[in-house]
Amino acid sequence: xxxxxxxxxxxxxxSNVERLLDTRPPGAELTERGREQATDVxxxxxxxxAAWKGEQGRLRGFVTSVALRAQQxxxxxxxxxxxxxxxxxxxxxxxxxxxxxxxxxxDYEMSNSEDAHRSYSTALRGWLDGDVEARCPGGENYQDVxxxxxPVLENIAAGLGDDDDVVVVSHGAAIRLVATHxxxxxxxxxxxxxxxxxxxxVLEPRGQGFGKWTVTRWADxxxxx
Numbered sequence: 001x002x003x004x005x006x007x008x009x010x011x012x013x014x015s016n017v018e019r020l021l022d023t024r025p026p027g028a029e030l031t032e033r034g035r036e037q038a039t040d041v042x043x044x045x046x047x048x049x050a051a052w053k054g055e056q057g058r059l060r061g062f063v064t065s066v067a068l069r070a071q072q073x074x075x076x077x078x079x080x081x082x083x084x085x086x087x088x089x090x091x092x093x094x095x096x097x098x099x100x101x102x103x104x105x106x107d108y109e110m111s112n113s114e115d116a117h118r119s120y121s122t123a124l125r126g127w128l129d130g131d132v133e134a135r136c137p138g139g140e141n142y143q144d145v146x147x148x149x150x151p152v153l154e155n156i157a158a159g160l161g162d163d164d165d166v167v168v169v170s171h172g173a174a175i176r177l178v179a180t181h182x183x184x185x186x187x188x189x190x191x192x193x194x195x196x197x198x199x200x201x202v203l204e205p206r207g208q209g210f211g212k213w214t215v216t217r218w219a220d221x222x223x224x225x
Contacts, residue, residue, distance in 0.1 A: 003160030004058075004216075005153060006045070006167045007175045008200040010073040011037040016197065019112040021120060023102040023139075023171075026068040030076075037198035038073040042080025049165045051085040057165075061093035063156065064169040065101045073198065074169040099148035102171035103127070106138025120173075127177045128187040142177055149178050150210055157205040157213075167200075175201055182213045185225060195219050 011034030015022035022028050030038065051057035059081070064074035071094075078092040108116035119136050126134020127142040135141040156166050170178075172195050179201045180190040195201065195218075202217040215223045 010069040038076035041198040042077035046084040
């Protein structure tokens with residue numbers, strides 16, 4: 001076995017429902033559906049990390065972005081995980097870390113216009129391709145995101161044992177961007193591979209440097225990278 005980093009997108013938010021580009025923390029909170037998704041994924045993660053009968057299995061804890069939706073997702077998933085495997089409440093660690101929030105959309109923040117969404121989609125394609133010019137007006141490019149996000153993942157990877165998993169609760173575009181540059185997975189695959197709320201990407205560092213990690217799962221697709 002090998003240590004894994006599980007990049008989990010947060011549950012549905014009120015901004016998601018209204019198609020608002022909500023990228024600056026603290027951001028919107030979870031809807032009732034989003035809370036249900038977070039609870040459900042806690043059960044799913046218990047199976048994924050082989051937790052059973054009062055044991056955490058491979059799970060070493062949750063790390064979450066500072067955004068409200070990510071923290072709510074992490075806490076609900078952790079409590080559901082504990083209940084599923086018979087662990088005491090609040091026994092699974094949840095740590096808030098800076099740097100792993102969503103890609104900032106600049107002038108289009110909190111917009112749901114068609115122009116904003118077209119610009120965002122075009123920028124996303126550029127982020128995945130490594131185009132330094134790609135950004136929403138006034139927003140971040142892919143290098144800006146990696147500068148704050150990559151060190152957090154490298155720190156987590158450095159502490160992973162062969163049988164360790166860490167769940168990182170983050171955001172859809174940021175997860176796709178970072179997973180692509182961490183692994184070198186095909187940008188076309190990453191662009192078309194939308195990550196729904198409370199779905200996740202599994203990264204395996206395998207002792208390699210960032211950029212040479214392996215993706216083994218993308219949302220609900222097993223990957224043979």
